Amino acid sequence: MDITGWQSQLRKGAAELVVLSLLQGGERYGLDILDSAGGSGGVLSDGTLYPLLTRLEREAKVEARWAMADDAKIPRKYYRLTAEGEALVAQMQRAWHEFSAFVTGAIEEAQDGRKTAPAGRTIPALAD
Amino acid sequence: MDITGWQSQLRKGAAELVVLSLLQGGERYGLDILDSAGGSGGVLSDGTLYPLLTRLEREAKVEARWAMADDAKIPRKYYRLTAEGEALVAQMQRAWHEFSAFVTGAIEEAQDGRKTAPAGRTIPALAD
Numbered sequence: 647m648d649i650t651g652w653q654s655q656l657r658k659g660a661a662e663l664v665v666l667s668l669l670q671g672g673e674r675y676g677l678d679i680l681d682s683a684g685g686s687g688g689v690l691s692d693g694t695l696y697p698l699l700t701r702l703e704r705e706a707k708v709e710a711r712w713a714m715a716d717d718a719k720i721p722r723k724y725y726r727l728t729a730e731g732e733a734l735v736a737q738m739q740r741a742w743h744e745f746s747a748f749v750t751g752a753i754e755e756a757q758d759g760r761k762t763a764p765a766g767r768t769i770p771a772l773a774d
Numbered sequence: 775m776d777i778t779g780w781q782s783q784l785r786k787g788a789a790e791l792v793v794l795s796l797l798q799g800g801e802r803y804g805l806d807i808l809d810s811a812g813g814s815g816g817v818l819s820d821g822t823l824y825p826l827l828t829r830l831e832r833e834a835k836v837e838a839r840w841a842m843a844d845d846a847k848i849p850r851k852y853y854r855l856t857a858e859g860e861a862l863v864a865q866m867q868r869a870w871h872e873f874s875a876f877v878t879g880a881i882e883e884a885q886d887g888r889k890t891a892p893a894g895r896t897i898p899a900l901a902d
Contacts, residue, residue, distance in 0.1 A: 656787040667884040756795040
């Protein structure tokens with residue numbers, strides 16, 4: 647069975663949180679963000695990162711500037727959190743921890759329940 | 775800043791996983807599922823559970839029957855996993871663990887990076 651669509655939905659929800667979190671360490675350029683947040687098990691592809699960065703900039707959660715690092719051959723667009731973005735990412739991280747603990751807890755509880763549930767518990771069906 | 779919309783999106787992605795996981799412990803009726811998966815920090819409300827159960831039944835991931843438990847005053851619709859649902863939920867749980875570890879890892883890495891990043895690292899802006 648194919649769970650690709652479901653996985654995309656989860657990733658889409660998490661991509662903004664991950665990108666904003668990565669920017670907590672200081673300003674970064676797109677490909678650098680992609681190196682950290684893309685790839686196997688990651689939440690981003692280059693097709694999703696740039697539209698996301700554009701939206702985050704429009705929403706004033708990040709701001710960007712073009713700059714040239716010492717070791718760089720070309721100028722790059724560097725993104726950093728605005729004050730609003732800083733506040734937002736802290737709030738999202740708290741919500742993420744609550745959310746992921748809930749889901750992981752529900753999975754574990756179900757699996758423990760399965761191990762300890764009395765075998766053969768049955769509820770009578772309705773008589774026809 | 776309001777993160778309600780973002781939280782809804784995450785919850786929507788997780789609701790199917792949580793409901794299928796809860797059914798791994800054996801058949802359950804709607805309100806019983808809601809007691810476990812709704813409420814504070816939960817991923818479901820009664821407005822989202824029933825449409826989800828209807829879809830899962832249509833997709834043959836769960837099957838349902840009406841039954842009357844000994845301690846019940848009214849018949850209830852009980853849901854259980856189909857073989858397909860069993861296989862699916864195992865696959866989703868593996869994907870969830872990978873996904874949530876990635877996101878939590880990205881948050882922690884960013885926070886560690888922030889603690890250890892050299893202060894005052896700057897990249898020169900482009901000359902006008």
